[in-house]
Amino acid sequence: MTPATLLVTVFFFVPALILFILSLTDLASSNFSEPWHFIGLLNYQRMFSDRFFPKILGNTIRYVTLTLIFFNVGLALLLALLTSYINRRAGFFFRMLWLLPRITPSVVYIVMWRRMVQQAPFGIINQFLGWFGLSQQPHLLNEHPWLFVILANGFVGASFGMLIFSSAIESIPKDLFTAAKVDGASTLQIIRDITLPMLRWPLLFVTSYQTLSLLVSFEYILLLTNGGPGLFTTEVWALTSYKRALSTYFGTNQWGYGAAWGLVLVVIAITASVIYLRVFRFDDLVQEPKIDVL
Amino acid sequence: MKVELTNLTKRWGDVVGAEGIDLSTKDGEFVAFLGPSGCGKTTTLLMIAGIYKPTVGEILFDDRVVNTVPPKDRNIGMVFQSYALYPHMTVFQNIGYPLKLQKVPKDELQKHVQRVADMMGIGHLMDRKPAQLSGGQQQRVALGRALIKEPQLLLFDEPLSNLDARLRLSMRSEIKRLQMDLGITSIYVTHDQIEAMTMADRVAVMKDGHLQAFAPPDELYDHPKTLFIAGFVGNPPMNFIEVEVKQENGSYQVLGPGIHLDLPADRGEKVARSSKVIMGIRPEDISLADTGVKGEVYLIEPLGRDDLLDVRIGETAVRVLADPALGVRMRDTVTLHFNTDTAQLFDPDTEQSLLW
Amino acid sequence: MTTRFETEQKSGLLQRILTALPYVVLTISIVPIIIGFVWIIVATFSYRTQGILPINAQGKIGGLTLQNWTFLLDAKIWRVTFNSAMIALGMVVGVGFLSSLTGYALSRMNFRGRKTFLGMTLVLHAFRPELLLIAIFQVLLFIAGIPIAGKAFGFNTVGGVAIVMVSLELPLGIWLMKGFFDNISWDMERAALIDGASRFRVWWEIILPQIKPGIAALAIFNFISGWNAYLIPYTFTIGTKVSNLSVFLNQFSSDTSPMGWNQVAAVGLFQLIPILIFFIFTQEALLNIYGGGTKGGA
Ligand SMILES: Nc1ncnc2c1ncn2[C@@H]1O[C@H](COP(=O)(O)OP(=O)(O)O)[C@@H](O)[C@H]1O
Ligand SMILES: [Mg+2]
Numbered sequence: 020m021t022p023a024t025l026l027v028t029v030f031f032f033v034p035a036l037i038l039f040i041l042s043l044t045d046l047a048s049s050n051f052s053e054p055w056h057f058i059g060l061l062n063y064q065r066m067f068s069d070r071f072f073p074k075i076l077g078n079t080i081r082y083v084t085l086t087l088i089f090f091n092v093g094l095a096l097l098l099a100l101l102t103s104y105i106n107r108r109a110g111f112f113f114r115m116l117w118l119l120p121r122i123t124p125s126v127v128y129i130v131m132w133r134r135m136v137q138q139a140p141f142g143i144i145n146q147f148l149g150w151f152g153l154s155q156q157p158h159l160l161n162e163h164p165w166l167f168v169i170l171a172n173g174f175v176g177a178s179f180g181m182l183i184f185s186s187a188i189e190s191i192p193k194d195l196f197t198a199a200k201v202d203g204a205s206t207l208q209i210i211r212d213i214t215l216p217m218l219r220w221p222l223l224f225v226t227s228y229q230t231l232s233l234l235v236s237f238e239y240i241l242l243l244t245n246g247g248p249g250l251f252t253t254e255v256w257a258l259t260s261y262k263r264a265l266s267t268y269f270g271t272n273q274w275g276y277g278a279a280w281g282l283v284l285v286v287i288a289i290t291a292s293v294i295y296l297r298v299f300r301f302d303d304l305v306q307e308p309k310i311d312v313l
Numbered sequence: 314m315k316v317e318l319t320n321l322t323k324r325w326g327d328v329v330g331a332e333g334i335d336l337s338t339k340d341g342e343f344v345a346f347l348g349p350s351g352c353g354k355t356t357t358l359l360m361i362a363g364i365y366k367p368t369v370g371e372i373l374f375d376d377r378v379v380n381t382v383p384p385k386d387r388n389i390g391m392v393f394q395s396y397a398l399y400p401h402m403t404v405f406q407n408i409g410y411p412l413k414l415q416k417v418p419k420d421e422l423q424k425h426v427q428r429v430a431d432m433m434g435i436g437h438l439m440d441r442k443p444a445q446l447s448g449g450q451q452q453r454v455a456l457g458r459a460l461i462k463e464p465q466l467l468l469f470d471e472p473l474s475n476l477d478a479r480l481r482l483s484m485r486s487e488i489k490r491l492q493m494d495l496g497i498t499s500i501y502v503t504h505d506q507i508e509a510m511t512m513a514d515r516v517a518v519m520k521d522g523h524l525q526a527f528a529p530p531d532e533l534y535d536h537p538k539t540l541f542i543a544g545f546v547g548n549p550p551m552n553f554i555e556v557e558v559k560q561e562n563g564s565y566q567v568l569g570p571g572i573h574l575d576l577p578a579d580r581g582e583k584v585a586r587s588s589k590v591i592m593g594i595r596p597e598d599i600s601l602a603d604t605g606v607k608g609e610v611y612l613i614e615p616l617g618r619d620d621l622l623d624v625r626i627g628e629t630a631v632r633v634l635a636d637p638a639l640g641v642r643m644r645d646t647v648t649l650h651f652n653t654d655t656a657q658l659f660d661p662d663t664e665q666s667l668l669w
Numbered sequence: 670m671t672t673r674f675e676t677e678q679k680s681g682l683l684q685r686i687l688t689a690l691p692y693v694v695l696t697i698s699i700v701p702i703i704i705g706f707v708w709i710i711v712a713t714f715s716y717r718t719q720g721i722l723p724i725n726a727q728g729k730i731g732g733l734t735l736q737n738w739t740f741l742l743d744a745k746i747w748r749v750t751f752n753s754a755m756i757a758l759g760m761v762v763g764v765g766f767l768s769s770l771t772g773y774a775l776s777r778m779n780f781r782g783r784k785t786f787l788g789m790t791l792v793l794h795a796f797r798p799e800l801l802l803i804a805i806f807q808v809l810l811f812i813a814g815i816p817i818a819g820k821a822f823g824f825n826t827v828g829g830v831a832i833v834m835v836s837l838e839l840p841l842g843i844w845l846m847k848g849f850f851d852n853i854s855w856d857m858e859r860a861a862l863i864d865g866a867s868r869f870r871v872w873w874e875i876i877l878p879q880i881k882p883g884i885a886a887l888a889i890f891n892f893i894s895g896w897n898a899y900l901i902p903y904t905f906t907i908g909t910k911v912s913n914l915s916v917f918l919n920q921f922s923s924d925t926s927p928m929g930w931n932q933v934a935a936v937g938l939f940q941l942i943p944i945l946i947f948f949i950f951t952q953e954a955l956l957n958i959y960g961g962g963t964k965g966g967a
Binding site for chain 1: 720801803839916933
Binding site: 307310311312 | 325363364365366383384
């Protein structure tokens with residue numbers, strides 16, 4: 020209990036506070052040895068007036084919405100419906116396969132994707148295109164960076180929703196399906212009229228939870244494109260914050276400036292988590308102890 | 314050991330578990346807590362066990378306040394409705410666990426466990442896990458575990474309600490027998506009035522967290538203090554009829570729609586002032602006769618030895634026990650004799666008995 | 670599943686297509702993942718690859734070899750493997766121990782501040798910690814300055830990486846464990862208290878054995894996250910002495926590195942092997958924890 024409190028304090032609360040303070044300073048590796056200064060909201064001013072600010076904001080929105088719609092919710096729902104529809108063991112098998120990307124080390128996983136998209140004759144996709152008699156493409160990642168950023172993230176992200184939705188589908192009383200079948204409903208009608216309405220809450224839950232996850236995640240983008248190719252093509256908000264502060268990409272670690280970018284997301288993330296915990300009534304899961312003695 | 318509860322109360326915010334329980338047992342007594350589910354029996358028992366801290370009030374063991382004594386130092390044994398056996402331990406380990414915690418040497422523990430298990434008739438099941446036992450056998454393991462440390466107080470929380478009817482009957486007498494042999498003060502919680510009435514020396518009837526009565530079974534049966542007790546104790550349950558009591562030149566009469574009965578003077582006297590009353594009369598105190606109150610048989614439930622008739626007297630329904638040999642059929646018109654010598658009378662507003 | 674319905678009117682052929690369709694769609698959808706794995710296995714054992722085909726020096730199909738595995742003779746790889754293992758084990762033991770104790774207290778004990786702590790756990794388990802790396806960097810720099818602890822847990826130490834990862838995983842671990850404890854019968858715990866056990870003893874002897882599957886699932890989950898970790902080791906360490914497999918691999922997979930794709934694949938497969946072994950033997954547990962993990966295991 021106490022050690023847990025200590026660790027959570029040292030690595031959550033203190034950092035959150037530090038992040039806030041940092042964002043008000045000009046602390047950077049270039050002037051680390053010199054005294055640093057409080058510079059008020061200058062970092063924030065600089066952030067909003069950054070030439071690439073609109074680009075990065077747009078990228079973030081694009082990344083989150085497209086991955087969410089097509090994969091983390093869309094494909095997830097499709098997979099859940101399909102794997103519940105078929106034979107139980109087969110469904111289980113496909114779900115297991117879909118878990119693979121999630122448990123594969125991110126570096127290994129991205130190495131696979133990088134090999135996929137290389138130019139002929141090395142790239143796997145180009146090889147398949149050749150086999151099917153289609154014209155081979157130059158370096159695909161440079162041509163369609165967004166496509167592959169979203170694919171790589173989406174193949175990992177889909178399994179979460181898939182698992183949540185499948186267990187929700189399995190918990191729908193079987194009588195409902197039997198009754199609908201007796202009433203002469205077709206499979207599609209059953210999905211539309213029974214399954215989907217029953218999935219309303221899981222859908223909302225997965226959507227909000229994954230929005231938050233995508234908003235702050237950047238590991239796969241960092242590994243796959245590092246925000247490129249070129250200037251800020253696939254750079255998202257969280258990645259900017261990280262690179263400004265912690266990578267030598269811009270020649271210097273601008274901790275203060277990076278913290279300002281990060282803090283905006285932290286505020287959004289905390290607000291969002293508090294709201295969704297309210298909406299999903301997580302506090303209902305909290306029961307009172309039924310033993311008084313210690 | 315004697316147990317005494319004074320003003321014992323447990324609340325969780327607005328929720329009342331038990332309220333102002335006053336009660337004291339004799340040494341070696343078998344006390345039953347009887348009441349419908351949710352009335353606070355378990356709450357009270359768990360306070361006695363030391364699992365719940367009372368909000369108000371005191372618990373005394375042999376005149377010593379034990380409110381702050383932790384459960385392990387109260388020297389009690391408890392049997393739960395769910396048995397609460399440890400599923401990862403064998404029967405031997407389950408029964409021996411209290412001794413293991415007391416650091417009893419291995420060979421002595423072995424002997425003890427074997428003796429208790431033999432006493433419970435499960436000596437041959439020592440290496441089984443609880444999941445491999447029948448309900449009755451699990452119950453015996455739970456009993457063995459409660460008994461092994463030779464506690465001064467035994468607590469039972471509806472121990473038989475998960476067993477089938479036959480087993481319940483035999484376990485009932487076995488527990489009673491065991492308690493008498495060992496002479497350990499016991500508190501037995503149940504919602505089954507037959508269990509309470511047949512096993513206990515005294516029965517504490519509870520309702521909505523309050524203690525309604527604390528008396529020997531026959532007293533509860535013959536002299537119920539409240540409408541609730543009268544209705545809860547006895548099977549089939551007592552009939553209640555709204556009537557008026559009138560006094561005419563020294564004799565008392567009970568009047569209701571279609572009903573006109575004589576009431577013994579010793580009972581009548583006590584209701585002189587309140588004319589509207591609820592009369593309670595047990596099904597076995599109503600019989601088929603040649604003269605009396607007329608009614609129509611609405612339903613017949615054969616109980617084996619007797620038939621239970623549901624008879625309608627106008628709007629009023631009464632249950633009557635009748636000899637099947639009489640051959641009563643549905644819709645027959647019958648004449649009923651009410652034995653008012655044992656009739657109970659209650660104030661309709663306070664629901665308290667007017668007699669006791 | 671029972672969501673399958675046969676409708677009488679449909680012709681046999683259409684019926685068969687409809688039955689097969691989900692399998693076809695599912696199989697096609699999973700192809701990219703399978704191909705990725707096929708490539709890594711083929712590449713590991715071949716001289717070169719074009720697409721997923723092994724190619725020999727003459728440019729023909731063939732050229733299978735074990736030479737890509739010579740990296741195993743390099744001491745560096747064992748150093749980073751050891752570090753990866755330490756981080757993973759640190760996660761398993763640290764998160765397992767701390768969250769099973771804290772989760773028990775939160776689920777089953779009455780103490781002051783319980784509500785606050787629960788609320789905190791609740792918010793933090795939903796919160797993604799990547800954002801705090803900038804500030805944690807400063808914390809680690811600070812710890813590095815402390816005499817003895819700095820050597821073990823400061824910036825640029827394996828201990829530092831492990832302790833950061835443990836801390837960031839704790840809220841989820843505590844929340845999950847609390848969910849497991851919530852499902853245990855109260856009567857059993859009461860019985861043990863009456864039998865004479867202390868709360869600690871109840872936790873250790875009576876309750877923990879009941880949730881072994883849950884603890885195992887959490888351990889697997891933590892092992893995998895520790896073993897796979899990239900971002901935190903990458904950010905908080907410099908040089909092979911303290912870095913781990915992921916960081917090592919990424920360094921050599923960058924386009925400028927002298928290491929060929931096939932050697933990269935071999936290192937990648939080497940890192941994947943323990944994960945795949947877990948995957949094969951603990952599928953059910955994995956499905957549960959990755960699926961139920963966020964809705965409180967309840
Ligand atoms: N731990 C608790 N927290 C809140 N309310 C409780 C708790 N235990 C019991 N209650 C409430 O107290 C009342 C009495 O419960 P209980 O003693 O279990 O009844 P019984 O055992 O007679 O069926 C019920 O209304 C129940 O909901
Ligand atoms: Mg109860």
